Amino acid sequence: MTSRPIYLDHQATTPLDERVLREMLPFLTSEYGNPSSPHAYGRVAAGAVRAARRRVAELVGAKSDLEVVFTSGATEADHLAIVGASLAARPRGGHLVTTAIEHKAVLAACRRLVDHHGYTLTRVGVDRHGCVHPADIAAALTPHTVLVSVMHANNEIGTLQRLAAIAEITTPRGIVLHTDAAQSAGCGLLDVEELGVDLASLSAHKLHGPKGIGALYVRGGLRITAQQTGGGQERGLRAGTPNVPAIVGFGAAAHLITADVVLPPTCIRALRDRLQDRLLSAIPGAGVNGHPHRRLPGNLSLTLPGIEAADLLDRLPGIAASTGSACNTGSGEPSHVLTAIGLTRAQARATLRFSLGRTTTATDVDQAARLIIRTAHALAPTPSKA
Template sequence: MTRPVYLDYNATTPVDAEVQAIISRVLRDTFGNPSSSHVYGQQAKAVVDQGRQQVADLIAAQPDEMVFTASASEANNLALLGATRAHPQQGRHIITSAVEHPSVSRPLQSLVTAGWEVTVVPVDESGLVDPDSIRQAIRPDTVLVSIMHANNEVGTIQPIEAIGAITRERSVLLHVDAAQSAGKIPVNVHLLGADLLTLAGHKFYAPKGIGALYIKEGTPLAPFLFGAAQEQGRRTGTENVAYIAGLGRAAQQARAQLDTSAAALREKRDRLHGLLLEANPDLQLNGHPEARLPNTLNVSFANISGKALLEQVNDTIAASTGSACHADNDTVSGVLGAMGLDRRRASAAVRLSVGTPTTNDDIDRAATALIRAWQTLAAK
């Protein structure tokens, strides 16, 4: 039986073969605790140090600015809760956008209950934040701005460099959730102006269960887990040596292949879009037409339900209507709603995200199945 074409790379990626190999080797040969002073511990520490350097290199950071976590969600929580706890007397105001991932929006909701005030700036019809809205929202008591680099549902890339210039000018911390962008497009913490930046291993061919937070040197951050002093005291717990090695190798590969892989992803994405548009001229693109992740295609099929469409093709295509965190929910995506899409168009949306393993044959097979299913449903 032929397996369905996988078009849900924004939800998660398969683990690269070289990444699998290094994880297996470390699990077999390097079992020591990195905090131990004997030879086994120092061998493990060397693996962690190498992984830290490789991940730092991906985003142009220094290795001692990287803290490993169990996920991007944990890294986002550490950034937001840690930054605000480190500034209890300097202000009680945070700025974010209307299209953030739940691992940002929900910690911020918890801070509201603790007495913080959160300003949510809107996005335009393509999902873009206007940097001037950030400038206007900053107040004397603003401590932190948190804006994602690229949206997980529509792929829109935010003007973080312009936002970073504003936050630096006003001496406000900037947190960037780069879970979707790292490994797909260039991410340079200095050019972006980020003080804190989140990475997710399973978005660029490392395993689930490993993430990282960049913390710019000198940025105050209070831990929210307490124990021993691993990760410079910012994230306690014995390091996951094997997964750190895997994350490092994935970061190394992503950095080496970034230019060629982005071009290849864009070609596959546009091939799929072109085939669908040829058969369905009323197809509507959701997200920015240019400032968008090279692998992401979010489109609305006229007069049908996106969920029904994917159910119709589930033996041929594995995709989603939006974020994997709430894809089973029948309500309209909050991202699409924030972009001003009406309920009919939003409910007709599907997110198709390609990856490095995606072939042209996969694209053609998926397009054929989607077109046939759309024609069947539209005729009812």
Template sequence: MTPSRPTSHPTTHSDGHQSAPPVPPGLDDGPIYLDYNATAPVDPRVAEAMLPHLMTHFGNPSSGHAYGEQPRAALTRARAHVAALIGADPGRIVFTGSGSEADALAITGVVLAHPDPGAVEVITQPTEHPAVLETCRALHRRHGTQITHLPVDADGLIDPGDLAAAIGPRTALVSIMAANNETGVLQPIADLARIARAHGVPLHTDAAQAAGKIPLDMAGLGADLLSLAGHKLYAPTGIGALFVRPGLRLEPLVSGGGQEHGLRAGTEPVALAVALGAAADLARADLAADGADRLRTLRDRLYQALDEELPGRVYLNGHPTRRLPGTLNLGITGLRGTDLLAATPGIAASTGSACHTGTPQPSPVLQAMHHDTDRATSALRLSIGRWTTPADIDQTTQQITASARTLLNRQPATP
């Protein structure tokens, strides 16, 4: 295996000059990293921003003395940075311990705010992240909450007409992710939100994969609740955020001292919040500098090159255009994704959600998209990020092609 030696791509600044973002040390030696949807390396600039709040500004932001001033101001700035990334009011941002916790707070918070959680319904879809699906299952198991799953088509998209037909007087919440973590498919959130609002029902969207990769604006999106995960944005794990529309009542998951607008008790992890804020600010700048176009170009280059090297065998999972710029979910006819990855140790990628790694069953996402078992088990998710280079793409093409040909040649000839 030949280790990848990442070369930073240039970033264009407002004054026209270019500089390369520093490469995380963990990428200096090792396989080519194409698993950014699972987690992104912490950007060294993010680590630098949080360091003073680990070593120097240690005070409790709720303290009234001098040691609380810097942490309190840092939280305010971090909230503003996160809000700016999604076009929201900073006062509506609640910091959480993860994207999964943000999902749980949104969904459980709305349902438990009702006097009888067993009398209400949550509408979602079968291709959601486990953080949403398992939260819904827990509500049904513990409280009898009705859970309705809208179908998706072969591209993984919801038909807004299905939501209009399903929503009713018992519906307390609609929860549909903005971008799928396996296929990158982008759901029509604005259309779904308009339907939900017409029925007086709030809509939650898990935007963990979408934030920082595509432009998001709460006014245009129309969602009432939106979840973020720090480690998808080049911040550390252990921090997330939830946007909450004004006037929407939630029951907190953790009660206590009233932090985070009374929705998430516990002394705030200032360093982690600062990291998320810094990551959001960098992501906003990257989007403004056409960072999404760079990822899209690399993604398409990879798919086209593999298709040329393995003619007639490579196919796309997901919508051809309505998907994240850096996500490529594909299959190679006749090969299992796990076998292909095992034969290609120079590439760090996955066969689907990192939450299902090691599970022998086919991807539930692809099965919900009406793909058969062979197609669902052949899936390979290649997700591109900030430090992926054209050279990485070319090496990936060579390595996957070589492994695929070797595996195909080992198969017995068809009589």
């Protein structure tokens, strides 16, 4: 029997935790009620949704479970947040601010407002570590700015942004602050009150929950315009029969994190550093992208000069990793994140993303390091003779 590849792609998706699956199973079989129905089956489903909403609210530090709106994923949450909040604030202005390294879902939502609703958009640059400076956000604001969207943690290079400092700029001006927090929530790094954000997008499959379910944190009292209307579910912000099994799974995955019964981020960071140190010491010219300290614990974006990352992965069937965001698969263009931090097109093509998670072991790291080093040496360009 062929062994499965070592999984180092947790930022693309995480394996479903067996404890999460156990909580979901009854709602895939015997507990099939619609939570909007008034009978016993419906009451069981509604109770399960309420419990899951409380768990997700606890995960992000929301004041009330009513501040959590379930969606089909972080992409829908991004669109509901950005388009919904901007349209609700249209009488006050039509200017948006975001950064050069946002997820494509955020950029697409902003582009929708520009192309179809006449908004203007400013994309603020980042430094070589992928950090956006709060002063640059402040400089981009105008009297007509209604929304700023800055991701909490980048999905390619892992850099964590100083959202609390940005909130100190936007809040006094009455500007809505949104963050795509799909990558950071699973590490227990997201506290909406501490960070001061008004809207935060989440995804269950990034934290060992099921795919196809996400959520949007909406600060109490904030008005947003629904993008999907119909039966009035989710307090009128997202119509449609709730995906009860997935919602239950999201709640279960969130609870595992808040209950501290999973591998802590410090252990994941130690494994990441172990892999990083071994690769840097053995592969000449290798360099790490992202902030050296303010970075997701499992993220390792590595540039290997002179080596095509796609070729290296093709020769590493024993490792599951990525050349960048999973959303860019099949694209021949270099990552917009990597070029934004100053990498050339050639350097961007020479970059891999290894992302470790709570299922990663020290044995995985040691075996992966040996395979990567051996393959990188085989692909390294031969020095030309003088």
